[in-house]
Amino acid sequence: xxxxxxxxxxxxxxxxxxxxxxxxxxxxxxxxxxxxxxxxxxxxxxxxxxxxxxxxxxxxxxxxxxxxxxxxxxxxxxxxxxxxxxxxxxxxxxxxxxxxxxxxxxxxxxxxxxxxxxxxxxxxxxxxxxxxxxxxxxxxxxxxxxxxxxxxxxxxxxxxxxxxxxxxxxxxxxxxxxxxxxxxxxxxxxxxxxxxxxxxxxxxxxxxxxxxxxxxxxxxxxxxxxxxxxxxxxxxxxxxxxxxxxxxxxxxxxxxxxxxxxxxxxxxxxxxxxxxxxxxxxxxxxxxxxxxxxxxxxxxxxxxxxxxxxxxxxxxxxxxxxxxxxxxxxxxxxxxxxxxxxx
Ligand code: SF4
Numbered sequence: 001x002x003x004x005x006x007x008x009x010x011x012x013x014x015x016x017x018x019x020x021x022x023x024x025x026x027x028x029x030x031x032x033x034x035x036x037x038x039x040x041x042x043x044x045x046x047x048x049x050x051x052x053x054x055x056x057x058x059x060x061x062x063x064x065x066x067x068x069x070x071x072x073x074x075x076x077x078x079x080x081x082x083x084x085x086x087x088x089x090x091x092x093x094x095x096x097x098x099x100x101x102x103x104x105x106x107x108x109x110x111x112x113x114x115x116x117x118x119x120x121x122x123x124x125x126x127x128x129x130x131x132x133x134x135x136x137x138x139x140x141x142x143x144x145x146x147x148x149x150x151x152x153x154x155x156x157x158x159x160x161x162x163x164x165x166x167x168x169x170x171x172x173x174x175x176x177x178x179x180x181x182x183x184x185x186x187x188x189x190x191x192x193x194x195x196x197x198x199x200x201x202x203x204x205x206x207x208x209x210x211x212x213x214x215x216x217x218x219x220x221x222x223x224x225x226x227x228x229x230x231x232x233x234x235x236x237x238x239x240x241x242x243x244x245x246x247x248x249x250x251x252x253x254x255x256x257x258x259x260x261x262x263x264x265x266x267x268x269x270x271x272x273x274x275x276x277x278x279x280x281x282x283x284x285x286x287x288x289x290x291x292x293x294x295x296x297x298x299x300x301x302x303x304x305x306x307x308x309x310x311x312x313x314x315x316x317x318x319x320x321x322x323x324x325x326x327x328x329x330x331x332x333x334x335x336x337x338x339x340x341x342x343x
């Protein structure tokens with residue numbers, strides 16, 4: 001298993017102590033050596049994060065974990081991956097160079113954990129009542145809660161909560177193999193785990209501080225053998241020398257490892273090609289000045305994004321080629337594959 005995340009400092013807001021999960025996390029850190037424990041209100045957090053340059057602020061923020069609460073009775077819709085999204089955490093320990101959080105989390109992108117699970121679960125129940133039908137909820141659109149699960153235990157609580165809901169379905173996606181504590185939960189198949197996978201080249205060059213290529217595939221095999229509905233997100237799919245060979249290797253290994261476990265239900269695939277915005281490009285070049293990311297606008301096509309920004313995607317020829325090639329890799333290997341979208 002890959003090395004588990006440990007922050008340099010953990011900051012508890014006053015409200016976090018009102019909830020069981022907040023107290024549990026506090027107890028956890030009192031027995032861990034070498035982590036500064038701070039109590040501070042939300043508007044003072046940034047004062048505790050050192051750094052002069054943009055890069056220093058970024059690195060120190062990723063080493064800072066804030067334990068807090070989240071209010072709000074209305075959940076955002078989360079198309080195409082689910083009906084709604086909710087957050088147990090925002091951000092993650094990863095330093096993926098292309099991550100869209102580069103532009104949405106400001107110059108100090110510290111990690112947050114929301115411990116008012118009782119309130120969050122109430123909100124989820126109300127949204128199911130509104131729809132009165134099977135309703136899906138994405139828990140990882142603003143971060144990667146699995147990366148922090150050894151500290152929080154909150155995904156385990158959430159899987160158990162969803163197992164009690166006739167009409168609620170949980171969806172989680174992760175780039176981490178921190179899944180062992182979740183394997184024996186009676187999930188009743190109400191949680192679909194998707195593992196975010198990619199070629200060796202993409203993981204090695206752009207997905208720093210995440211679990212490696214083989215570790216993620218092993219984690220997927222464990223999750224499948226624990227009976228969870230499983231899926232894969234292949235994102236961002238990149239077009240580079242040897243991309244065909246490397247994505248073939250990826251699908252071959254997924255097929256072999258998941259098949260070996262005798263898994264037969266639907267395996268979902270979500271496919272997202274690499275894209276970037278002008279704003280993201282400037283953040284990325286500041287934080288990763290030697291990046292090998294291909295961000296040459298002249299080789300791309302502009303597409304209007306749902307957050308009101310233009311993004312650069314591959315030209316139609318390249319995009320169609322990627323789509324056809326990856327779809328064939330999947331359908332040739334998984335008779336039970338369901339490709340949910342390519343974007
Ligand atoms: S693991 Fe996911 S959320 Fe974390 S930096 Fe990478 S892409 Fe972003």
